[in-house]
Amino acid sequence: MQNLIALLKRYSTFLYFIILQILCFILLISNNNFHKTKYWNSSNSVIGWIQETQTNVTEYLYLQQENTRLLDENSRLKEIVFGKQDVTKGDWLKMIDKVRQVKYDYLPARVVANTTQFKKNYITLDVGTIDGVNPEELLGVVGPEGVVGFTKRGGSKHYTQVVSLLHSKFILSAVHAKSGQQGILKWESGDNRFTATVHEFPKYLDIELGDLIVTSGNTGRFPRGELIGEVSNFEEIPGTNFYKVKVKLATDFNSLYHVSVIRNTEILEIQSLEQVAEPDFKPIQ
């Protein structure tokens, strides 16, 4: 106790100084608005900083719960979005190709069966004649990433079969997006589920790896410019004037789920003009 008093005595000047300064600051902060605001603001920002740091640290501890929560949220949102798609099942969404003035209707559909491993692969969609898929027509089918295939003739009431792009007899007119040159897309024996081959790109064409290959829109089954894939490899065919171009497909056929059936409202008009006889799943492009 005595030591304490001695200590206080020894530092009494400093103590007086501190007490008076504290008094000054109390007066300062309680009487001057500017200082009051600054004081509270900076205290708030200090507290804010501390709390933010705390959050930054504790956040890691709750990552697991947060992940679970986000997954729940995700599935809930998916239900809303795709549930809605189910509600509007059978509703064709209108889209207009502004340049060519051709109208396209899109029918959302889901893949219920799908193969990729065979030479002739088919996809089954959960839409049928009842949804307005004409069993007599060959309709284009696209996925979120790009072209998927054509509907096969003779769909049932609730289901439709699609000739996948991964089908040995699949054939489609394709366009080199950069130059506009046309070629013919096929799925050949050397192709796997990630690739296809484009023929009849002339040798003078300036092709680079990564160039986009899109639909031509020539027969009106697909709008022009639907993505097919990108150039992954190309070689000259000896003795001809053409390239053989390998295309990396945009669509991953193994994970395909949501697709759209495309209907061209004016296709009958076009067809009646062209009067072309078509074999079963072999539209002549």
Add this chain to the structure above:
Amino acid sequence: MRNILIHSLRFVFLVLLQTLVLHNIDLGDYSPYFNSFLYILFILMLPYDIPSWLILILSFMIGLCVDLFLGTIGMHASACVLLAFLRPTIMKMLASRDEYEFRNQPNIYIMGFSWFLYYSFFAALVHHLWFYMIEDFRLIELHIIFLKALGSALFTTVLIIASQYLMYRAKKENG
């Protein structure tokens, strides 16, 4: 007793001079950089052997008085308390303990011109620097604060030296 009276009168006079006259000096564009706080002369001229608690309280009082007039409650008081706290340190810096013996009144005649010049300049610098730091309160533009403190300290020092000559010449003529 006489000393107490003189110091009290000086207290009142300096507070009035500071708040009624010096506060209204307008130097145009340079005004923010040259403010004079002559009233710290009161603290500077307190006797050397004054108890530390007394000088702290007196400084607090004169600062608070100026604050009351200028509406800056706490700012001048805080700067004055700091100055009073550091005054012994400044004195120790400028001369050894012996030199203050029998020279109780720190003024320009007893302590000499150069001593008094440094004394008032360092004191003013401490006071003004602290004052402008509290005034700004955010300490973001420290260089501006320092410039202001330096300019004002020079101004204050000039006024303090001038006042010394005025005060003691008048005294001589009267006495």
